Amino acid sequence: QEMDEVTLQLKWVTQAQFAGYYVALEEGFYEEEGLDVTILPGGPDIAPTQVIAGGGADVIVEWMPAALAARENGLPLVNIAQPFAASGMQLTCWGDVGIESPEDLDNRTLGVWFFGNEYPFLSWMSTLGIATDGASEGSVEVLKQGFNVDPLLQRQADCISTMTYNEYWQVIDAGVTPEELVNFRYDEQGVATLEDGLYVMEEDLEDPEFVDEMARFVRASMRGWKWAEENPEEAAMIVLDYDETGAQTEEHQIRMMNEVAKLTAGSDGALDPEAYQITVDTLLGGGSDPVITAEPEGAWTSAVTDAALN
């Protein structure tokens, strides 16, 4: 039987954040759907949007702000599924410097991820009425945070961006007690944006065969996700086996899997239009320099999930 080839480009390195796809691959869920899937790990400065534009992938895992920004820049990406129901991004601060509420952020130095991940932060600051051009009254100093949590540990920044499932635990692993830290979940600040969705090129969706292929892909992936939620330890081990850098540790990946499961828990793969609207509103409200200037049209479709889930 002829297998359909699908290439998936991840947003980041191989880790439990992408456990569902690796599980689906390892457990043969893709194969059962007649798919021959290749998973390409991402990495720093690899833009999945660019990869798909160049034809290097059929479908990508991307965060919605980056996908919508790309759409405005002339790359028509469409969300076909949203395995992550909730956002895991937060700002983690030292409590002992006197930060308790968002207002206390004024005049601080903050570490932020750029590379398309800065939009929710900028939008949040704009709703708070805080500028981002240097540590002074009514403004914060923004650092382009690198790949790790050192800026916080070294106290080069008062707060840094973390994911609930990853960097936060690295801070804890470094010996910091949860009591010393204050977390601001973007979810709770009302500036949540959708993370880790599946995106394809708009023109590809005109082909019913491709839609069918994607439906099977999403179905198998969601099976993978649910399997991973139920078997976090096995899932983490599968991820570890696929990690070619050999840098991940079992303990950390199992914990990450457990945390990720909380974010995927509410999702069957279908995009929640309400969450989509919050994301769009957040991005449109990005202050003087919004990420997107107009309400996007056709940036998501339920055609694939409809086919997949029925």
Next chain:
Amino acid sequence: MALPHIMERSAVTEARPDRSPAGSAPVISATDLDLTFRTNDGPVHALKGVNLAIGKGEFVSFIGPSGCGKTTFLRCVAGLEHPTGGTLTVNGMSPDEARRARAYGYVFQAAGLYPWRTIGGNIRLPLEIMGFPKAEQAERTRRVLELVDLAGFEKKYPWQLSGGMQQRASIARALAFDADILLMDEPFGALDEIVRDRLNEELLRLWDRTGKTIGFVTHSIPEAVYLSTKIVVMSPRPGRITDVIDSPLPRERPLDIRDSRAFIEIAHRVREGLRAGMVDD
């Protein structure tokens, strides 16, 4: 005072072409040769009105102060430089044709052996380039090595030989393809006097044995007198011939000949010619 003296010599020079030995056509013949280099600082008149005929089997030395055009003349003969006026023939051909016909061997001032080739390899180099068959290459290499007294050193590398031996190897290389003409530009300039004496003796013997026509540039008056059948004295700016001296010395020349009356007289005349050229300058 010096001027009429030169004029007289020049007159003699110009009369030469018909005087080449045995009346046969000269091997190298230059008429009214001119060469001007174009440089950034303006033209350099390197050769002016040079007339010279060299007959078969002659040993001709060129002597003159630095920059007088000795090298330039030799290079013209070799087809490495192109005269801007006058005519020059080698074996009746143009110098370029002669070069392509491999009519001559050229020995540069420094030995210029390739350090990555053995002595044998260095001597084989022109033979390879000229496409001699392998067996003949070996045979010729053996023969010229013997000729310059370097048999047994074929497998050695240049740095394993003394300066004098290197220079002999370089001469062997020029001899290997057996051109009738040998052009040598200060081949012994870098050697000390004693080694030089020995090589001079050997060169004379070689010339005697092979009957080649030799053009030889030198700065040393005794060397020029000792070696040549004909000494061409040149003066600079623009380079021209001020004197051509036919040597009365016999073909057989022991080194002692340098203490002879005749030798000292020719040397004196050469020195006078050189000084005249300087004063004239």
Next chain:
Amino acid sequence: MALPHIMERSAVTEARPDRSPAGSAPVISATDLDLTFRTNDGPVHALKGVNLAIGKGEFVSFIGPSGCGKTTFLRCVAGLEHPTGGTLTVNGMSPDEARRARAYGYVFQAAGLYPWRTIGGNIRLPLEIMGFPKAEQAERTRRVLELVDLAGFEKKYPWQLSGGMQQRASIARALAFDADILLMDEPFGALDEIVRDRLNEELLRLWDRTGKTIGFVTHSIPEAVYLSTKIVVMSPRPGRITDVIDSPLPRERPLDIRDSRAFIEIAHRVREGLRAGMVDD
């Protein structure tokens, strides 16, 4: 045949020290000088049992085949090399003390001018180092430039001068600080015969005018004979003195003197001495 001849000369040499002119203490005096270089290939015996006394105002030439130790001896005198045996004094001091007392000027084989300094700057170099006042530096520079006939070239860079002019500048540099002893290691080796002749004449004149003591290394027999009051002939491996010839030529020496009987005889004796050394080897 050669051996007794050398022995005889050596005997004469050893008798020398007491024979220095005017009976005054010699400026340079070597007794049983030995020098062995330790190299990776084993020791090189560069000087062996050298005995020599040079009196004030003498012009002493050193001649011998390549590698016989001429340079090494001069360097010992200059305190640049340290003998491994025997004693050597310069002006009654050790060579090192003499060096620090700036007792001599040294001229190397190649001109060795610093390309980043003008001719004037090069001549000023030793003066700067020795801490002469600015005004005197200028004055001395002017004077020695005139002495070597280079007035007007003070602002030029070395490469803008011919080889002969560079060599003269290098001599001027050695003269600038007016040491009583001048040590010259083949200063004219790289020059052509005509330029060399002229520089030889000028050097003689300078020596005559200043009364300096000069040690002069050369490869050229005529040069040695023409210049010296005393010619030291050396032979190699291990380097030793085979002959010391006191020249009967007068102090006044036109270039023509080289065609004279006396000159030719001395030259002959030098050549014989050199050959003997070679055969002996």
Next chain:
Amino acid sequence: MRALGPVLVVLLALLALWYAAVPVMNVQETLTRAERAGAVIEPASAVERRDMASIGLALRNAGQLGEAWSLERPRLPAPHQIAAEIWASTWDEEVNGRRGIVQSGSFSNRSLVYHAGITLTATAAGFAIGAVLGILLAVGIVHSRVLDLSLMPWAIVSQTIPIVALAPMIIVVLYSVGVQGLLPKAIISAYLSFFPVVVGMVKGLRAPDAMQLDQMRTWNASSAQVFWKLRLPASVPYLFASMKIAVAASLVGAIVGELPVQQGGLGARMLAGSYYGQTAQIWAALFAAAALAALLVWFVGWLERRTLRAMGGPA
């Protein structure tokens, strides 16, 4: 061997300096840990300590610095920590580890041996491409005046472009035209290594002086003969000198190329170490890379010696 003495002395001095620097560099973290463990620190809070000079802080709390040489996330790890990490991620992992070569039959992806192997392959491929390209360009430049005039300035400009910063994009673009795996890394590696080769090789091919070229003319040699028999042999010493620089550049290129791809290699290892704050792992990978570079340079030097000897140079 004679050189070993001074190297050892300097090395020991550096090590001593290093050990002395460790408590100063790590003072903040060490004191924070001591504070969490209940010790009395002066000043008492991390916020107060934040902007203080490290040396002063270290001196005032000299008694609390015992842990500085064994922190898990040090700013500056102690040499023995790095040594331990290198040991653990080479011998120990391969011999005793579950994925090591002893138990699994292939090199463990957690060992530096495995990653050095990946990097070495990319480096070798990149170096080969870069060297060949550099030599070809040099041949073109020496033989064509047009290329000489127009290409050389651009070769210089090419080196002012921060290719290292563009590596991710280049890999993506290459990916889109179907080039993947070893080749993209090799291309970046080649980009960094071709330049020294061009410069050195042009110099080498032009090393024969006018006399040697004239000599060839007197024999009426063709330009191919001049190239093979004169220019090429004469350029060998220059070629090797520049290849030593190029091979080190190749290694840097390969490491840079590995960063975004994250499919193994010392570069991926360094980044992962940085990403997870495993300082010792970065340092170990760093030292492995430096050792690899030294090895490669030594290898080129060895090739050089062999070639020159085969060409008859003084041994």
Next chain:
Amino acid sequence: MSGARPGPALAVPAFAGLAALALWSATGPAALALALVVLTALAGWGAVAALSARGTAGTGLIAPLALGLVVLVAWEVLVRAFAVPQVILPPPSVIAATFAANLPTLWGDFVQTILKGGLTGYVIGCGAAFLTALLVDRYDFLRRGLLPLGSFMAALPIVGTAPILVMWYGFGWQSKAAVVVLMVYFPMLVNTVAGLADTSAMQRDLMRTYGASWGSTLAKLRLPAALPFILNGLKICTTLALIGAIVAEFFGSPTLGLGFRISTSIGALDLGMVWASIVVAALAGTAFYGVVALIETRVTFWHPSQRR
């Protein structure tokens, strides 16, 4: 020989005409565009060959510009003709437009990365290397002990050192300067040491005959003799310094700088901005290199390599 070639009178207009034609065809059929690009390149070759055969003054400048022009035309035409997505490779015209529209931003990045990070690191690194070289030259022990270890240090790849230095020296330009110091230190050291050793035994002996001290030998002989090497080192280090400063910004930076701009713009798929930043880097690098090369020709005018 040269008479057989078309003169510049023919080749130059042909080149210009073909370039224009190629640009005009950019949105037409790909094959035609490709053919025109090849023809343009050939005409450019002919023009440069004709100019250089004549030895026309300024060929040294015209030739590289002609090649640059050929590359730009080919780039523009091929990107358009083959409809390469802008998010993969934008055409030069788009890059130029972005460049022009973002001058203030790019200027700020230039100041941050090149002037503050690159130049400071360059000065400190080269200066430290120079002083070390003097020490190494003075004490043979250090030469034999330090240089082998130095070559080990030179092999430390920037991608490993940059995160560490950002951790040590913070996010500002200081850490970038530190990365640059580490990058330029060794090449500069090696060159200076080689230069200081590049005196002949004769030149050194000459100083000894003057009874010169170490200091005056250094000032009057070794330093001047080392200048060509020192300047060569300085020249090599220019490009290293810029690359180091830019790359280090990938590992943490404030919200400006060329490295920051490049990485952020890739994330936003603003490829025009990416390339505009690269243009700034290349211009700055070439200018920096050019300035040092110019100083080199001025200061070492006496060196044979500068005299022809």
